[in-house]
Structure formats: structure tokens, C-alpha cells
Amino acid sequence: MRPEDEPDVARVLAACDDYLLAATGSPALSADVQSLYYSLPDGADFERKHLLVLCDGSTVVGVVDVVAGHPDRLGCSVGLFLLDPKVRRTGMGTRAARHLLREAAARGMRYVTATCPQSWAPGRAFLVKMGFEVSAPAEDSGPTVGNRLRFPAEQGLCTAVRTLDGAPHDAGHPDRGTP
Numbered sequence: 001m002r003p004e005d006e007p008d009v010a011r012v013l014a015a016c017d018d019y020l021l022a023a024t025g026s027p028a029l030s031a032d033v034q035s036l037y038y039s040l041p042d043g044a045d046f047e048r049k050h051l052l053v054l055c056d057g058s059t060v061v062g063v064v065d066v067v068a069g070h071p072d073r074l075g076c077s078v079g080l081f082l083l084d085p086k087v088r089r090t091g092m093g094t095r096a097a098r099h100l101l102r103e104a105a106a107r108g109m110r111y112v113t114a115t116c117p118q119s120w121a122p123g124r125a126f127l128v129k130m131g132f133e134v135s136a137p138a139e140d141s142g143p144t145v146g147n148r149l150r151f152p153a154e155q156g157l158c159t160a161v162r163t164l165d166g167a168p169h170d171a172g173h174p175d176r177g178t179p
Contacts, residue, residue: 001011001051003065004135006033008060009053015084022120023157030177031175036065044077061087064100074110077169081114097130105164112155112164132160 001009013020013028020028036051046068054062065080078100083093104112114132116123127134135158 016082022117076104076109076112078114114160115157127160132162134160
């Protein structure tokens with residue numbers, strides 16, 4: 001994401017109020033784009049944060065927030081993976097997710113984590129389709145979730161983990177110990 005993409009990313013976030021209401025309890029706010037740059041969980045390396053835009057031609061239609069090497073050196077956390085409702089269910093999200101999973105594996109990541117509101121059925125279904133193991137919401141209500149700070153209304157978030165192709169099944173999984 002480049003600074004000139006910010007208005008388009010703000011438009012995508014505003015179009016995704018259905019998700020934002022489920023995830024945070026509030027619609028998109030004008031400061032949400034700027035907060036993407038700075039929102040990191042404790043212990044995450046700012047240099048490993050990547051904000052990506054998904055484009056259909058020259059039109060920004062999605063945004064992805066990723067931190068490589070989090071929650072440990074073998075993991076990769078996805079904090080946000082949003083598509084404008086106009087391009088959902090066209091295969092674009094699946095193609096982008098597969099590309100990102102291949103890229104993470106090529107960069108030495110062994111697994112990817114993500115979160116999804118329990119009430120957001122389309123997101124949970126997408127994670128399952130992409131091969132993630134989705135767990136019920138944890139009771140944890142700490143200051144961070146996934147790879148970013150938790151919004152005050154964020155509760156009931158499912159955790160999803162996917163071992164990357166070529167990695168041993170449980171290698172590096174945060175709940176099963178790191179080799």
C-alpha cells in the first residue's frame with residue numbers, strides 16, 4: 001500500500017461495514033486507514049508489517065494487513081483480509097489468499113494465523129475453504145488480537161491456523177510448541 005492508495009483503501013473499508021460491524025461493533029472511521037500503519041501487537045517487529053492492496057485493473061478492491069514472523073519467527077499473522085462487496089465471491093479472494101500462502105511458505109514461514117468474528121459466517125467459511133483450522137473464540141480479552149490492537153467491542157473472535165505446504169503438520173503451530 002502506498003500513500004496514494006489511502007483514499008481507495010478508505011473506500012474499501014467503508015464498503016465493508018458489514019464486516020467491521022461484526023468485528024468491532026462500529027462502522028469504518030476516517031482514522032482506520034492510518035491506524036493500519038501503526039497497529040501492531042506487543043512484540044511484533046514494525047519492519048515485518050506489510051499492508052497490501054488488491055486491485056482489479058487499476059481499481060483498489062481489497063486490503064490485507066500481514067505481519068511476518070509473528071507470533072514467532074515461523075509464523076505469519078493476517079490481521080485484515082477485506083474485499084469490497086462488489087468483488088466478493090468472484091474468486092479474487094481465493095486467488096489472492098493462495099498467492100499469499102505460497103509467498104509466506106517461500107519466505108520460510110511454517111504457518112499462518114488469522115482471526116475472524118464468530119458471527120461472521122462468510123469469513124469463517126472462507127478460512128475453512130482455504131484450509132485453516134478454525135477454533136472457537138478464546139476467553140482472552142487482552143489488548144491485542146491477531147497482529148493488531150483489539151478494538152474495545154471486539155469479542156468472540158475465532159482463531160484460525162493453517163500449516164503451510166511443505167511444513168510438517170504441527171511444526172511451528174503456536175498451540176503445539178515451536179521446534
